[in-house]
Amino acid sequence: MKKKIAIQGFEGSFHQLAAQQFFADVEVIYCSTFREVVKIAADKKESDGGVMAIENSIAGSILPNYNLLQKSNLKIIGEVFLQIKQNLLANPEIKLEDIREVHSHPMALLQCIDYLEKHNWKLIETEDTALSAKHIHQHRSKHIAAIASRLAADLFQLNVLVPNIHTLKNNYTRFLVLQHADKADQIANADKASLMFNTDHSKGSLAKVLTKIAEGNINLSKLQSMPIPGSDWKYSFHADLEFESLKQFDNVIENIKPLTEDLKVYGIYKNGR
Structure with a gap:
């Protein structure tokens, strides 16, 4: 069955390529902004989900998109690493x-x-x-x-x-595949997860969390700090974890819960690389 997926950009964009790479049969909904992508992806009547760029191997993270994800009711069900060829x-x-x-x-x-x-x-x-x-x-x-x-x-x-006039040939963009939380099924053979958490910002609080992750033999493939809006120089943290089994991941989550505040798992999915 053809999936209706919201993307940022126009016909022929790299977002469309990413959507086509992930879904076998897809109808894209073109959006002018990432905010619109999240809004439409979250509406079960309008779409089956969305595809949203989150980072580039050269330009780095797209921080506003982390904030959009944090405020949404969307789950990450997959990711696409797309080589950008200009x-x-x-x-x-x-x-x-x-x-x-x-x-x-x-x-x-x-x-x-x-x-x-x-x-x-x-x-x-x-x-x-x-x-x-x-x-x-x-x-x-x-x-x-x-x-x-x-x-x-x-x-x-x-x-x-x-063809291929871009200067740096090793140029990749990572896209998140998003679906409404109510529609997101458990992904078979999942080996990666994305989560967000805060700490109490006391001395060594973040280090304690990272130590528990390391002790669980889980690879922390990404750690991104973001200012908490309205706070006095406090930050939340987005983390990508890679693991061999769900039990291994669940154990680490239980171990870091007492050390964190507002822990939220955005999604458990298959590594796109």
Whole structure:
């Protein structure tokens, strides 16, 4: 059965690629903001869930998305690690020497700056990589290229003038697959979990929690601190844990409960790598 999944971005975006990679049969719902993704993903009448970027191997964590997750009733049921490959796209029959401008999202332009600086092109920042591709297709631009995915090239009948123009080839974005808590089933062979907790901020309180995790022979693959809104320089912590069995994970949770405040498990799922 086809899943209806909310994503941030437009047709041909990397979020769409991530959704297609995770789900065998998917209909995407395009959203302009991550807040809208969470809102629609949480509405059981509108969707079956959502896909939301949470971190990039170069740019780091997307902190506002942790806050959105914290305030939602969504569960993490999976993750996707997608290699970000940027390509120079143009309309058919357009050659490299015809290009005067290159349009794309600011992050995409930055990721390809070493290649772009070799040419005397005007760089124009836009809202979205895929939307840039769509615009040059719609306007039949003869002197404008876009930086976007191969999916965008296929969707908008564009040629890939130059593939893989990004500077750093080891560029991955991690996406979370989200589902309403009431609909989230237990994942078979789960070996990873994401959780959030606070400590009392006394001396060594965080170290005590991390020691219990280590003693449980669980790998702490990520620890992200975030300011608690309205607090006086206090922080909550998001942790990703990797384990061999659910019993191992459950034991660690029981051991850290007395050392933490507001402990919340966002999801138990399969490692996407």
